[in-house]
Amino acid sequence: MKRIISFCLPLILIFSLQSCIVSKSPNIGFFDNPYYDYKDARFVSINVPLWLAKPFVKKALREDGESEEIIAIVKKISKLKVMTVENGNNEMVSDFAKYLTKNNYEEWMTIKKEKETINFQAKQKGEEIRNLLITVASGSKLVYVDVRGKFTAEDLSRVINFSEKNDMKKLVSK
Numbered sequence: 001m002k003r004i005i006s007f008c009l010p011l012i013l014i015f016s017l018q019s020c021i022v023s024k025s026p027n028i029g030f031f032d033n034p035y036y037d038y039k040d041a042r043f044v045s046i047n048v049p050l051w052l053a054k055p056f057v058k059k060a061l062r063e064d065g066e067s068e069e070i071i072a073i074v075k076k077i078s079k080l081k082v083m084t085v086e087n088g089n090n091e092m093v094s095d096f097a098k099y100l101t102k103n104n105y106e107e108w109m110t111i112k113k114e115k116e117t118i119n120f121q122a123k124q125k126g127e128e129i130r131n132l133l134i135t136v137a138s139g140s141k142l143v144y145v146d147v148r149g150k151f152t153a154e155d156l157s158r159v160i161n162f163s164e165k166n167d168m169k170k171l172v173s174k
Contacts, residue, residue, distance in 0.1 A: 039089065043084070048082065070162050109160070115139065118134065119134070121133045
């Protein structure tokens, strides 16, 4: 019996961590097109297992003294994917924006900070935001964060205000 348990337990652990895969192939829709010429772009994709990440994020937010509103928004996330692109180009970013428009994403906001551009695109069903895609472009380096869940416009506003508040804290503490 102990042999069976000692064999099955590591096997179960390996299968449960399978969702946390880091790969060199794209994990976001537009970038998995084999006919598109990505030129010298290099991809790194991460699928984040939320059952593992959520407790750490909530604990860190509580330790920083953040409100329960932000923690409640973290609880609404159902799936999270991150992809980085090295040697990206403006044409690829433009084609990706067209792809998002064609797939019913709406541009919510664009923030420009120094050399970075942060773009928020959302896919809605009624008043509910089901998918949020955050794009951070800094020169030829791109980061895409695909967040799935059930959010409201008010939730996004709280997250943005939280982000701006933390930026102000950093500026004041310098």
